[in-house]
Amino acid sequence: MLTISDLAKKKILALLGAEGRQGSALRMAIMGRGPAGFLYDLRFVEGTTKAPEDVVVDAGGFQVFIDPDSAPKLKGATLEFVEGVQQTGFRIDNPNPLWDDPKARAVQEAIDTKINPGVAAHGGFVSLLDVKDDIAYVALGGGCQGCGMANVTLKQGIEVIIREAVPEIHQVIDTTDHAGGTNPYYQPSKGGGASPFA
Amino acid sequence: MDRLLLLMTTTTYRAGAFLEAARRLGVPVVVGSDQPQVLAAANPGGNLTANFVNPDEGTRTIVEFSGQYPIRAVLAADDQGVILAASASAALGLPHNSVEAVVAARNKYRTRKMLAQAGIPSPVFQRIPIDADPEEAVREVSFPCVLKPLSLAGSRGVIRADNPREFAAAFRRVEAILRQPEVVAQAGEFSRHILVEGFISGREVALEGLLSHGRLKVLALFDKPDPLDGPFFEETIYVTPSRLPAAMQERTITRTAEALKALGLRHGPVHVELRVNDQGPWVIEIAPRSIGGLCSKTLRFVDGISLEQLILRHSLGYGVESLEREGQAAGVMMIPIPEAGILREIQGQAQAEGVPGIQEIRLTIPVGQALVPPPEGTRYLGFIFARGETPEQVEGSLRGAQRCLTFAITPLDDVAASECAGVPAYVRRREMEKAGSIRSRPRLPAGGSRRSE
Numbered sequence: 328m329l330t331i332s333d334l335a336k337k338k339i340l341a342l343l344g345a346e347g348r349q350g351s352a353l354r355m356a357i358m359g360r361g362p363a364g365f366l367y368d369l370r371f372v373e374g375t376t377k378a379p380e381d382v383v384v385d386a387g388g389f390q391v392f393i394d395p396d397s398a399p400k401l402k403g404a405t406l407e408f409v410e411g412v413q414q415t416g417f418r419i420d421n422p423n424p425l426w427d428d429p430k431a432r433a434v435q436e437a438i439d440t441k442i443n444p445g446v447a448a449h450g451g452f453v454s455l456l457d458v459k460d461d462i463a464y465v466a467l468g469g470g471c472q473g474c475g476m477a478n479v480t481l482k483q484g485i486e487v488i489i490r491e492a493v494p495e496i497h498q499v500i501d502t503t504d505h506a507g508g509t510n511p512y513y514q515p516s517k518g519g520g521a522s523p524f525a
Numbered sequence: 526m527d528r529l530l531l532l533m534t535t536t537t538y539r540a541g542a543f544l545e546a547a548r549r550l551g552v553p554v555v556v557g558s559d560q561p562q563v564l565a566a567a568n569p570g571g572n573l574t575a576n577f578v579n580p581d582e583g584t585r586t587i588v589e590f591s592g593q594y595p596i597r598a599v600l601a602a603d604d605q606g607v608i609l610a611a612s613a614s615a616a617l618g619l620p621h622n623s624v625e626a627v628v629a630a631r632n633k634y635r636t637r638k639m640l641a642q643a644g645i646p647s648p649v650f651q652r653i654p655i656d657a658d659p660e661e662a663v664r665e666v667s668f669p670c671v672l673k674p675l676s677l678a679g680s681r682g683v684i685r686a687d688n689p690r691e692f693a694a695a696f697r698r699v700e701a702i703l704r705q706p707e708v709v710a711q712a713g714e715f716s717r718h719i720l721v722e723g724f725i726s727g728r729e730v731a732l733e734g735l736l737s738h739g740r741l742k743v744l745a746l747f748d749k750p751d752p753l754d755g756p757f758f759e760e761t762i763y764v765t766p767s768r769l770p771a772a773m774q775e776r777t778i779t780r781t782a783e784a785l786k787a788l789g790l791r792h793g794p795v796h797v798e799l800r801v802n803d804q805g806p807w808v809i810e811i812a813p814r815s816i817g818g819l820c821s822k823t824l825r826f827v828d829g830i831s832l833e834q835l836i837l838r839h840s841l842g843y844g845v846e847s848l849e850r851e852g853q854a855a856g857v858m859m860i861p862i863p864e865a866g867i868l869r870e871i872q873g874q875a876q877a878e879g880v881p882g883i884q885e886i887r888l889t890i891p892v893g894q895a896l897v898p899p900p901e902g903t904r905y906l907g908f909i910f911a912r913g914e915t916p917e918q919v920e921g922s923l924r925g926a927q928r929c930l931t932f933a934i935t936p937l938d939d940v941a942a943s944e945c946a947g948v949p950a951y952v953r954r955r956e957m958e959k960a961g962s963i964r965s966r967p968r969l970p971a972g973g974s975r976r977s978e
Contacts, residue, residue: 445564473891476563478541479533479556482548483571484564506888506907513560515889516536516903 329355329393329401331386335408335417340388343371350374352390355406357397360425360435362443362452362468365400367419399423430495431458437492438465442485446471449512453485461497463489473508475515477501527597528570529837530587530613532557532606534577538818538889538905539602539833546833552841555594557587559605570594577605578713580612580624587613598840600793604678605711607631607813620738620842622813626789630813633675634720636788643787645780646807648723655703655717659696662721663689669724671755672699676715677708678817682900685724685755695756701951702901725809727802729753730767732781732795733816733824733832735839737846739791741782744832745824745850746774750920757899762923763820764856764916773801780806794836819887819908823857826850856919858909858927860888862898865956866934867944868906869893877909877929882922884910886930895948896934906932 331339343349351371358366372392377383382398384391393401404421426432435455442453451471456464465485471477478501486499505511529552531543540556547554556562557573565572573590575583587596587609598619601610607627614621629635634652641647652675653662666686672695674682682702684695696719702708703716729749735742747763767774781797794815800807815821821832826848839845868890878886888907890896896906911922937945937956945953 441567442564445567449563451563475537476535476540476558478544479558479572480563482544483554483556483562483568487568487571488564507891509891509893512563513535514904515538516534 328382328398328403329384329391330405331384331391332405332407335406336386336388338408338417339386343389346371352377352392353386354392355397355401356394357400359454359456361454364425365419365421365423369417426455426458428458430493431455431463433493434458434463434489434496437489441488441492445484446480449474450510451480451512456502458496461495463493463496463499464502465499467501467503467505470510470512471508472503473505473511473514475511475513477503477505477511527595528553528555529841530555530557530573530591530596530599531602532575532577532599532610533602534558534605535560537603539815539821542819542821542831542833543600543602543837546831546837549831549834550837552837555590555596557606557609575609577609578710580609583609584612584616588616591617598842600836600840601814603817604631604676604812604814611813620792622736622790622792626791627813629788630790630811631676632715633673633810634718636811637720637722639787640784640808643783645784645787646805648725648807650720650722652718652720653696655700655719659693660689662696663692666692666721667723668692669755670721671724672696673720673722674699674703674708674712674716675718675720676712677702678812679903679905680758680760680899681903683758684900685758691756698900701949705949724755725800725802725807726754727800727807728769729809730769730777730799730801730806731763731816732777732797732799734781734785734795734797735836735845736785736790736792736795737839739786741778741785741795742846743778744826744835746777747856748916759861759899760859761861762856762858762920763816763823764854764919764923765823765850766854766916768916769801773806777801777806780808784808784811793840818859818905819889820857820859822885822908822910823855824850825855853912854914854916854919855912856910856916856923858911858923859905860907860909860927860930862896862902862906863932864934864936865897865948865952866895866936867893867940868896868932869935870933872931872933873929877926880922880925880929882911882913882918883926884912886910886926895937895945896932897948897952901949901952 348371352374354370354372356368358368377392380395382393400423404419407418409418438453438455449470451469454466481501489496489499531554535558555573557575559577561574562572575586599610599614601607611622611624611627629639637650669687672684682699686692686695699719709716731747733744745765746767747765748767751761790813796812796816798809824832835845886909890906909923909926911919913919937953
């Protein structure tokens with residue numbers, strides 16, 4: 328099911344010890360998808376929080392609880408701990424495809440190959456959150472989050488590209504919390520003032 | 526199908542509402558903006574970059590574009606696009622206001638002159654070059670007066686002065702705004718002068734309307750219940766329907782129609798601001814576009830049609846005469862910016878949203894960014910929307926929600942320059958002077974906010 332490297336085990340046991348939580352379990356879940364792949368949630372929980380439907384992995388010294396929705400997407404994955412100049416921390420090597428649904432896979436490919444390379448020019452990125460009932464749900468990040476032109480990028484760019492690539496998609500809905508955007512490429516201004524880059 | 530060209534700068538608040546309206550109407554849209562759209566290459570028939578500052582050049586671009594992608598109507602979302610929209614419409618033979626009328630409306634001095642020439646009651650007014658010595662210029666000024674830039678929006682740079690000392694200070698403050706590079710780029714020649722006009726006391730109202738070949742359809746008359754007596758004129762609450770006596774409402778509409786005619790505006794949306802006192806209604810400003818910011822969410826017409834849907838339908842030549850505003854009272858509060866600084870935290874939003882009558886709260890400046898109050902500020906902190914049975918209820922809801930909100934703000938004098946992106950250097954310097962960081966001066970009291978540690 329899930330492999331945990333020796334170094335990762337050692338680090339987790341050390342963390343449990345440091346927090347005085349010997350006997351606790353590690354809960355692992357897939358929270359969604361981002362530009363770099365699956366988004367994971369890892370947290371220590373009490374052993375009593377195990378749900379009957381959880382998949383349990385005995386890591387030797389602690390248990391890992393995985394909810395039934397996340398379990399298939401973690402099959403064959405490896406939890407590692409890496410130490411290096413560019414990254415230090417836990418990393419999950421997951422061989423599973425981001426999407427099982429062929430429609431979602433096609434939308435993801437359009438985002439990866441046509442949309443994200445474009446919006447990267449403004450420091451932005453687009454993540455596919457879900458595809459349901461011919462609607463693609465996306466979130467905009469980086470320079471696109473809070474950008475005054477986010478709606479234009481969505482309607483005149485993202486939606487056009489996705490519908491061209493996957494004609495079954497009828498609508499693209501932006502679920503972004505634009506009020507939380509800290510570095511928007513274009514900031515709205517009273518009266519539609521001059522663009523800062525004019 | 527022919528397209529509708531929607532002109533908007535990349536800093537507009539209006540993109541979402543207009544694009545959603547177009548989607549609901551099933552109208553193909555071309556977004557014409559002053560800067561390239563990031564994914565424009567993927568949709569060449571849906572995006573266009575045009576020069577808003579040079580309407581002749583911008584018009585050539587639009588006419589050339591329409592050769593490949595025919596355009597059925599041209600509409601500007603904000604002030605910045607209205608002259609180009611008029612110019613392009615004329616070149617394409619589409620119904621629109623004339624360029625001359627729109628240019629007159631974009632220049633507050635020219636507006637004043639044309640209204641006065643048409644015999645419409647006007648305050649005394651004059652135009653003073655920003656290079657003038659305010660101590661000299663003040664000799665021709667009577668008090669109280671209001672100084673304002675010729676073409677900025679949202680009360681930016683509008684300051685009242687009651688005496689020569691206040692006049693000189695206000696003049697230098699407006700001058701500093703007009704010398705900002707982005708203002709010079711945006712306003713061009715309009716940035717070389719300051720309009721000085723007599724202060725008109727009274728209650729302020731705003732009329733949202735739609736002109737069809739010279740005939741005015743009133744979409745809403747808003748009261749602005751907060752007194753706008755200066756020294757700055759930060760707009761806060763708009764509530765419709767108006768609580769003015771019916772006869773005064775009629776006079777306000779008549780005065781508005783006269784003023785629009787005097788300017789030569791005949792077709793498309795208009796947003797007109799007036800003051801009402803015992804001498805009747807006085808026109809303050811006329812804009813040949815719809816209401817700004819996110820305030821249009823306040824207006825909803827039969828069958829849930831939005832203001833933008835109505836404007837798009839009108840621009841495409843569909844009848845809108847039968848589309849009346851829904852019966853409920855509605856209002857919006859543009860949340861006042863309590864003081865200059867870096868926004869650290871917002872508290873009480875959930876409680877504010879729970880106030881009866883509140884429909885939505887949209888905060889539009891994220892935590893971590895700079896707040897700049899009027900007269901220099903160019904951004905709205907956020908919007909509170911409410912509906913109710915009566916205007917009084919709506920106003921009460923808006924005020925109740927605002928009371929729930931607390932903004933933790935670190936004053937500009939307490940933060941590093943690197944955190945002050947978007948704050949003009951002279952504003953930061955003034956705030957530091959106020960705080961005594963540069964030279965000792967008493968600190969102004971803050972209201973509606975708490976200072977973060």
